[in-house]
Amino acid sequence: MTVTVDVTAQLIAQRIASTIDPVFAMIDGWRDAVERAIATEPEPRAATLDPIIAALVAPELERPGSLITGAGFVATPGFLLDAPWHLAWWLSGANTFRAAPDAGLRRLDAVNDPDSEQFRDYTTLEWWRVPERTGTRHLTGPYVDYLCTDDYTVTITTPVMAAGELAGMVGTDLYVARLERVLLPVIRESGHPCSLVNASGRIVTSTDPHRATGALLRLDGLVDALTPLRNAVTETDAAVLPSGATIVPCGDTSLALVLEG
Incomplete structure (x- = not known):
């Protein structure tokens, strides 16, 4: 899709x-x-x-x-x-x-x-x-x-x-902490509650102060959506979770943006 x-x-x-x-x-x-x-x-x-x-x-x-x-x-x-x-x-x-x-x-x-x-x-x-x-x-x-x-x-x-x-x-x-200083101002430009996660769904940084660095982002369907990143698939498409959150891969970094709301 x-x-x-x-x-x-x-x-x-x-x-x-x-x-x-x-x-x-x-x-x-x-x-x-x-x-x-x-x-x-x-x-x-x-x-x-x-x-x-x-x-x-x-x-x-x-x-x-x-x-x-x-x-x-x-x-x-x-x-x-x-x-x-x-x-x-x-x-x-x-x-x-x-x-x-x-x-x-x-x-x-x-x-x-x-x-x-x-x-x-x-x-x-x-x-x-x-x-x-x-x-x-x-x-x-x-x-x-x-x-x-x-x-x-x-x-x-x-x-x-x-x-x-x-x-x-x-x-x-x-x-x-150093990555956050560089990347957090960038992801804030999305205009959405937004988290940057690794291929396991662990939070690197987030615009939501309740999303702690290092914690797993627990959203229905997120683990499945991130499977290509865990398998080192470089060409990974965006996906939408049942909650309506959008997953946007960040090139071949194995990181992904999760935009909620």
Whole structure:
């Protein structure tokens, strides 16, 4: 069924996509660079790969006004000869998680020993599991990221391949509060009560103060309408819910506008 969508809503969805798309393009570029670096190493090691990752992500993490607060590479367990479990992840000065006194760029102090009580198997987390399954980029969140930010976060990850096998993920973290400052003024232009949700129906930001960030938006039919986004279908049509709310996908970001009333 073809759904007629207000032109303003379409433009807002396009503007949201245009905010996220440069982050996607940046991550895709990192992936390509990491895959090229790995291809030159018959026995990939963290000792040689980590400086490459740092050089890739540092410029954007240090750029004034950047949306991202953390970025790097997470290796498939056992892929790197000298680091069975490995996160090469850097945090910007704007990242308040265990901030350094000088508020400068710093590396995440991750626990990589499976025998430690503080160890966390990152392959069980959504930002790993979904792109591992789909083979494509994935946006996780909003969720409280106790590993890297300790605050509501959106994480974008994409698979890195080596000889047809998964070598790991490259990705980035964005504070939801920072995204809200950029996106909320845009969605307010819709003239409707409006929420921006992820592919699971979890609220990123909303014009309704009763719609809390990170909460699930519970509308009849919403989960089914968002199924194509969860399945990484890039060409997704608008839809109307039984309540009359309209769902407008925001490009291939896996985000959608929900306009009520």
